[in-house]
Amino acid sequence: MNFTLSEEHSMIRKMVRDFAEKEVAPSAAERDEEERFDSGIFHKMAELGLTGIPWPEAYGGIGSDYLAYCVAIEELSRVCASTGVTLSAHTSLASWPIYAFGTEEQKKKYLKPLAQGKKIGAYALTEPGSGSDAASLKTTAHRDGASFVLNGSKVFITNGGVADLYIVFAKAEEGMTAFIVEKQFNGFSTGKKEKKMGIRSSPTTEIIFDNCRVPVENVLGEIGSGFKIAMKTLDGGRNGIAAQAVGIAQGALDAALSYARERRQFGKPIMANQGISFKLADMATSVEAARLLTYQAAWLESEGLPYGKASAMSKLMAGDTAMYVTTEAVQIFGGYGYTKDYPVERFMRDAKITQIYEGTQEIQRLVISRFLST
Secondary structure, eight states: OOSSHHHHHHHHHHHHHHIIIIIGGHHHHHHHTTTTTHHHHHHHHHHTTEEETSGGGGTTTTOOOOHHHHHHHHHEEEEEOHHHHHHHHIIIIIIIHHHHHHHHHIIIIIIIHHHTSSOOEEOOBBBBBBOOOOOOOOOEEEEEEEEEEEEEEEEETTTTTTOEEEEEEEETTTTEEEEETTTTTTEEEEEEEESSOOOTSEEEEEEEEEEEEEEEEGGGGGGOOOOHHHHHHHHHHHHHHHHHHHHOOOOOHHHHHHHHHOOOOOTTTGSHHHHHHHHHHHHHHHHHHHHHHHHHHHHHHTTTTHHHHHHHHHHHHHHHHHHHHHHHHHHHHHGGSSSTSSTHHHHHHHHHHHGGSOOHHHHHHHHHHHHTTO
8 A cells, every 4th residue: 555645646736735825825814804706716726727637638627536636625725725615616516427427518518618717616406495305405397398497596505606507406307307507597596695604705605596497408417317416426525525624624733833833931832831732743643544534535536446435434534623623723822813813713614614514424424324334
């Protein structure tokens, strides 16, 4: 077994880290405060090829793999979790199902501009009355000639409002069905923008379908196969969120280490205090464990091997680690950690969502337990 990154993965890590520190980090606190999405950052990521990391060059990607993609999400999230989840939702939730289930025509029409970063993607499954119980969704899709007519609403849509394409799930007569919906389709609109505790520069909105007409050729996969597509998509999406959580935890650990070396109490750096140094040791160990689980799940996906259990484990471990490490980082900073003068309070606010979206921690335990019982 080889636990070191390949030269290609190491180069991608360095490239993304340099980009994140120079282009993303300087405005992260300001964008968080203003709840402002920066399309310029997304376009710069596209110029670097980050919007198409795992997709073949024929579809506008750079022909790498899911491990490289997770490394990129981790490095972005180390300085700005909002930027990390923008790319994660765009890649794992919007682009992946088109790559996995789309026709050749759909891949050329939709996957290619997504991979090139000419369009932004989003995923629309959650509804006001159906979160973890995805099968109970109420949005309907009725066939009318050469179109399906969608009615209903979705909530908590990452990249909502700024996305050009949405992977939407609705109930047709044959069962839940997935659709590729363009924002300019008649009957499509953006609703309420959520005011959130964390990931505040990543827009999260409601989207509404009022007799929204979607061409039959925009059905993704087979009619009635939407639930399978939704669940398969979330398996891979969890790898992206695990990578985001690892990045958040690493950013908080970096900040806490730097502060502990510089901050002096009782005439010496607080790093010399065993209570602080032991905290940091536990934090570092947890981050490394979460990273290894996340990389394992991403590697399995890259190799075409079963990764459902691994992705649930990585998301569970990484989400809990992010919350634990950021909370301890705030504690190490003391009163200063509770202010916006330092980034750890933002990391702590951002960390909480990694225990909720792409399946709550309770759902991850359910998924894992089902694997163990077979």
